Amino acid sequence: MTAAVDIKGWCPGARRPMPSGDGLIVRVRPHGGALPxxxxxDLAEAAERFGNGQIDLTRRANLQIRGVSPATLAPLWEVLExxxxxxxxxxxxxxxxIVINPLAGLDPAEMIDMRPVAAELEALLASDQALEALPAKFGFVLDGGGGRLPLTDLAADVRLAACYRDGRARVALGMAAMDGVAWLGTTDAADAPAKAVQLARLVLQYSPTRRSATLPSTMQTALSAALGLTDSNAIATRVIAPSERCGLIALTDQTCAVGLGAPFGRLDSETLMRLAAVLAA
Structure with a gap:
């Protein structure tokens, strides 16, 4: 493998790491924001072997392995693969x-489990080479609606949010606008990934910056029509304030989740390995 590392000016990735003062930053994007x-x-061990043992936790549910060198990048890739x-x-x-709720599929208060929607969206993004023109910071947020850890405070170019329309769960499709979120209409969950990709294509076509926030507000009606969406003027997504994220988070009478905080969003590999051992036990 050849590791080209003399590249700057974008968000780091795994294939395209970013140089920093302590070496290369390699960003790992777990599918669906979750890892076994x-x-x-294994990632904690890899951070120790191939980096300096420091791991950042990003706002969008990614891990950043720090201190990687050009010599250790290729063996790190082998672990990630x-x-x-x-x-x-x-x-x-x-x-x-793509960001989904941290408790997707586990939180009984959510209207829709967004994990299948996220998986289909990933597949559609991978199948359309034209979408590689999207800016590196172009983001999708998928919120299951009504859950204990909502994503209402997380910005995104394209937003899918579960809501109730006519007594059944639907998915509202919105985009970032100058004054918040512009809701374009609702669709079935099965159609939501394709609609999200179609909206991303429209943003690429019409936005001068290739970001949804810079689309003229006068285009919103036309975008709704182009996407074949309905109810654009009557979307009632359930907006609730995020609950406490650290400590016990009750799910049912018998189950709960546990939220852990990392000071300044950083862990060392030893701490992460200890956490993995506790979880395994």
């Missing part, structure tokens, strides 16, 4: 910016 316990342990968190190309990796 064994993979968490084995764990299935290494994309085929830097271009595909750069546009796979």
């Amino acid at each position: 316990v064994a993979a968490l342990r 084995r764990l299935r968190v290494l994309d085929d190309s830097a271009e595909l990796e750069a546009i796979r910016n």
Whole structure:
């Protein structure tokens, strides 16, 4: 493998790491924002072997392994490929910016489990080479609606949010606008990934910056029509304030999640390995 590392000016990735004062930053993007316990342990060990043992936690559910050198990048790639968190190309990796609720599929208060929607969206992004023109910071947020850890405070170019329309769960499709979120309409969950990709294509076509926030507000009606969406003027997404994220988070009478905080968003590999051992036990 050849590791080209003399590249600056964008978000780091795994295929395209970013030079920093302590070496290369290699960003790992877990699928669906989740990792098996064994993979968490292996990543902690890899950070120790191939980096300086420092791991950043990003706001968008990614891990950044710090202190990687040009000599250790290729063996780190081998570990990431084995764990299935290494994309085929830097271009595909750069546009796979999808965030879902931390408790997706576990939180009974959510209207829709967004994990299948996220998986289909990933597949569609990978199948359309034209979407590689999206900016590296172009992001998708998928919120299951009504859950204990909502994503209402996380900005995104394209937003999918579960809501109730006519007594059933639907997905509202919105985009970043100058004054917040512009909701364009609702669709079925099965159609939501394709609609999200279609909106991304429209942003590429009409936005001068290739970001949704700079689209003229006068285009919103036309975008809704082009996407075949309905209810654009009557979307009632359930907006609730995020609950406490650290400590016990009750899910049912018998189950809970545990939220842990990392000072300044950083862990060392030893701490992460200890955490993986506790989880495995």
